[in-house]
Amino acid sequence: MKNFNYIDLIGFLAAFLTTIAFLPQLYKTWQSKSADDVSLIMLILFILGLICWIIYGIEINSIPILLANIITFIFNFLILILKITYKKEK
Amino acid sequence: MKNFNYIDLIGFLAAFLTTIAFLPQLYKTWQSKSADDVSLIMLILFILGLICWIIYGIEINSIPILLANIITFIFNFLILILKITYKKEK
Numbered sequence: 001m002k003n004f005n006y007i008d009l010i011g012f013l014a015a016f017l018t019t020i021a022f023l024p025q026l027y028k029t030w031q032s033k034s035a036d037d038v039s040l041i042m043l044i045l046f047i048l049g050l051i052c053w054i055i056y057g058i059e060i061n062s063i064p065i066l067l068a069n070i071i072t073f074i075f076n077f078l079i080l081i082l083k084i085t086y087k088k089e090k
Numbered sequence: 091m092k093n094f095n096y097i098d099l100i101g102f103l104a105a106f107l108t109t110i111a112f113l114p115q116l117y118k119t120w121q122s123k124s125a126d127d128v129s130l131i132m133l134i135l136f137i138l139g140l141i142c143w144i145i146y147g148i149e150i151n152s153i154p155i156l157l158a159n160i161i162t163f164i165f166n167f168l169i170l171i172l173k174i175t176y177k178k179e180k
Contacts, residue, residue, distance in 0.1 A: 011146045014139050022132060024135070053104040060097065
């Protein structure tokens with residue numbers, strides 16, 4: 001742990017913030033039952049990117065990359081499911 | 091370049107997809123002049139996270155981390171500006 005410094009801390013904070021950021025979006029979508037303003041193409045491209053990050057994380061054996069991207073994938077996949085569900089209900 | 095393999099390619103594809111994903115969101119918001127369904131808290135947390143990634147990229151001298159996160163930052167900052175602007179106009 002002697003090499004754990006403020007740079008690592010910034011990295012962990014970065015990963016934490018860009019992961020947790022999608023939780024309020026998920027909550028908002030679930031509450032408002034609407035995600036019309038959320039781009040479907042964005043969600044699809046982002047989810048495909050996250051799948052690539054997960055494969056990359058497995059290949060280079062990086063637990064932080066894996067963990068952050070699996071959680072972000074789950075949040076965004078749920079947002080996508082909600083968006084499609086609410087669209088159908090209209 | 092001899093170590094450049096399919097794992098690196100997956101990494102580049104991952105970075106490309108999770109960066110470019112926000113361009114359709116920016117375009118959609120600009121076209122529809124509405125971002126009510128896009129969570130403000132998500133945008134703020136995500137942008138703060140990207141700033142941390144940029145600082146981290148500078149500190150560890152990683153051009154890919156810097157490049158991907160600066161572009162993603164610009165896209166998300168513009169989405170935030172549009173969201174606030176359209177909210178005020180209503």
